[in-house]
Amino acid sequence: MRGWLPIFKRELSGYFVTPVAYVFIVIFLALTGVFTFEIGSFYEQGQAELRTFFGFHPWLYLCLIPAVAMRLWAEERKGGTLELLMTLPVTRAGAVLGKYLAAWAFCGVALLLTIPMWITVNWLGDPDNGAIAAAYVGSFLLAGGFLAIGSAVSAGTRSQVIAFIVSVVLCFGFLLAGYGPVINFFTGWAPQSILEALASFSFLTRFDSIAKGVIDLRDLIFFGSLIAACLTINAALLDTGKGE
Amino acid sequence: MSEALIRLEKLTKRFGSGAGSILAVDGVTFQVSPGEVLGFLGPNGAGKSTTMKMVTGYLAPTSGKAVVCGHDVVEDPIAVKEKVGYLPEGAPAYPDMTPESFLRFVADVRRLKGEARRAAIDKAVARAQLQGVMRQPIDTLSKGFKRRVGLAQAILHEPPVLIMDEPTDGLDPNQKHEVRKLIREMAREGGRAIVLSTHILEEVEAVCTRAIVIARGKVVADGTPAELAGRSRYHNAVTITLIPPAGVMVFDELSRLPGVAGVEDGGAMQSADGVKVTCTVLPHKGREIAGQVGQFVRTKNWRMDLLRVEGGRLDDVFRDLTANKSKG
Numbered sequence: 001m002r003g004w005l006p007i008f009k010r011e012l013s014g015y016f017v018t019p020v021a022y023v024f025i026v027i028f029l030a031l032t033g034v035f036t037f038e039i040g041s042f043y044e045q046g047q048a049e050l051r052t053f054f055g056f057h058p059w060l061y062l063c064l065i066p067a068v069a070m071r072l073w074a075e076e077r078k079g080g081t082l083e084l085l086m087t088l089p090v091t092r093a094g095a096v097l098g099k100y101l102a103a104w105a106f107c108g109v110a111l112l113l114t115i116p117m118w119i120t121v122n123w124l125g126d127p128d129n130g131a132i133a134a135a136y137v138g139s140f141l142l143a144g145g146f147l148a149i150g151s152a153v154s155a156g157t158r159s160q161v162i163a164f165i166v167s168v169v170l171c172f173g174f175l176l177a178g179y180g181p182v183i184n185f186f187t188g189w190a191p192q193s194i195l196e197a198l199a200s201f202s203f204l205t206r207f208d209s210i211a212k213g214v215i216d217l218r219d220l221i222f223f224g225s226l227i228a229a230c231l232t233i234n235a236a237l238l239d240t241g242k243g244e
Numbered sequence: 245m246s247e248a249l250i251r252l253e254k255l256t257k258r259f260g261s262g263a264g265s266i267l268a269v270d271g272v273t274f275q276v277s278p279g280e281v282l283g284f285l286g287p288n289g290a291g292k293s294t295t296m297k298m299v300t301g302y303l304a305p306t307s308g309k310a311v312v313c314g315h316d317v318v319e320d321p322i323a324v325k326e327k328v329g330y331l332p333e334g335a336p337a338y339p340d341m342t343p344e345s346f347l348r349f350v351a352d353v354r355r356l357k358g359e360a361r362r363a364a365i366d367k368a369v370a371r372a373q374l375q376g377v378m379r380q381p382i383d384t385l386s387k388g389f390k391r392r393v394g395l396a397q398a399i400l401h402e403p404p405v406l407i408m409d410e411p412t413d414g415l416d417p418n419q420k421h422e423v424r425k426l427i428r429e430m431a432r433e434g435g436r437a438i439v440l441s442t443h444i445l446e447e448v449e450a451v452c453t454r455a456i457v458i459a460r461g462k463v464v465a466d467g468t469p470a471e472l473a474g475r476s477r478y479h480n481a482v483t484i485t486l487i488p489p490a491g492v493m494v495f496d497e498l499s500r501l502p503g504v505a506g507v508e509d510g511g512a513m514q515s516a517d518g519v520k521v522t523c524t525v526l527p528h529k530g531r532e533i534a535g536q537v538g539q540f541v542r543t544k545n546w547r548m549d550l551l552r553v554e555g556g557r558l559d560d561v562f563r564d565l566t567a568n569k570s571k572g
Contacts, residue, residue, distance in 0.1 A: 002322065003353050005352075006349055006352035006353045007353070009349075009352070010338075010341075010345075010349045013345075014338070014340060014341070017340050017341070018340050079336055079338075079339065080332060080333075080334055080336030081336045081337065081338055083297070083302050083332045083336060084330075084332055084336050084337070084397075086301075086302050087300045087301055087302050087325055087328070087330045087332070088325060088350065088353045088354070089322050089325040089326045089353065089354060089355075090325075090353055091322065239304075
């Protein structure tokens with residue numbers, strides 16, 4: 001883990017010295033607003049809850065999180081700083097974790113800036129605040145899952161565009177595992193047990209259950225182990241393509 | 245016994261596997277002791293960078309060993325990285341950071357704290373002369389300043405081993421001079437092993453105490469710059485410029501002198517007093533012919549404008565060593 005803290009600090013402050021952070025946060029907040037109020041008909045429902053607000057998070061994250069993750073390692077590779085970083089006295093685990101946690105913390109900051117929504121529903125009515133808090137946790141975990149996938153993909157390429165596209169596709173697959181297109185692809189030839197295992201990988205199912213206010217230990221373990229697996233792959237991928 | 249700060253034993257790197265694989269570094273063995281400034285020479289693609297990347301722990305060797313300050317690079321990479329200051333090729337740095345925040349980051353990673361951290365940064369900044377640009381994004385700095393930021397990063401923790409991959413490549417003559425001055429300062433402090441790769445030969449003569457030539461992944465020469473230059477056919481050759489009377493076959497007469505292997509034409513130029521002829525008289529190996537040539541010209545009463553004894557040309561040796569290898 002050696003070296004993770006300075007890397008974490010450098011990365012996190014790095015978001016805020018460039019326009020990246022501000023653009024991301026503004027777009028994220030604007031889109032959550034548009035989706036919740038315009039498309040989700042927040043007012044017309046006449047209910048003091050944030051189900052519609054959180055309902056759009058997976059789809060927003062599907063585009064935005066890979067955009068945050070794509071530069072994590074592809075940029076280091078392309079700019080040659082990967083060589084600098086990996087010849088400083090840091091372990092690979094420290095470097096991977098530091099960068100990942102900084103990106104996740106950054107997403108957390110964006111998520112926290114939606115707190116005015118929470119205040120609004122409390123002002124308008126009497127929502128189930130426990131469920132909302134759980135949904136925030138679920139949303140944060142979902143972002144972490146997408147981010148881990150994106151980070152691992154980014155480690156395998158020096159092109160940010162490739163990293164972005166591949167991450168979106170992979171995240172989409174995980175989101176919809178257990179749903180229509182993904183299941184249809186496997187039905188007929190894959191055994192039932194595989195189909196069930198696949199369905200259990202669905203981010204959407206797990207996020208929905210957390211968003212209802214039920215934080216199941218199994219969901220926490222799922223996201224935790226998925227993140228750990230992706231970061232392990234991430235670290236291993238750093239060794240590829242160093243030759244040229 | 246083990247006094248050397250860097251010890252390479254049959255260090256080998258193969259990229260890829262099977263028929264398409266490339267043997268980039270092929271059994272390189274040498275040691276670098278404290279106080280040495282080693283110039284690592286070779287044509288592009290000879291394996292200089294790959295060797296350095298293995299010593300600094302960025303690339304894993306395919307076989308062989310690299311030991312830095314007693315620590316094996318594969319077994320204890322962190323200990324090695326603590327002892328080494330490394331300037332990768334092109335001096336990469338985070339473009340959005342300022343030199344100030346970048347050096348602070350490196351100091352944090354190197355676990356420098358409080359007063360020690362501040363002193364280390366101040367010293368590195370002073371040495372690399374970065375004072376004026378500390379708050380500018382690295383992205384906006386000139387190439388020379390970027391290189392100095394990379395150097396400041398590499399020397400920040402006063403490393404006993406300093407490794408630089410083409411530290412002056414792409415810089416203008418003034419910037420090159422500054423960087424070389426810094427390298428010499430680092431060397432003067434003593435107790436330090438410095439390795440720099442380059443394909444600029446004057447650089448080796450300017451800063452190095454020892455030179456290793458590598459071609460096709462193998463060490464083909466190892467010695468002081470003077471020793472290497474001594475291998476040149478120009479070693480102890482005599483270059484003269486004179487104005488002989490019309491009709492005299494200067495080259496023929498000179499090449500008949502004992503000890504002379506040949507005469508190379510250095511060009512002729514029309515001047516007010518006649519035709520000025522420049523040529524280089526090459527000796528047989530190990531012979532000194534300067535006195536003889538001078539004596540000969542004087543007895544002939546030819547007017548002589550210049551007589552210079554050549555020390556040997558490093559680029560000539562370099563070409564010999566590396567071109568021969570690439571034929572085989």
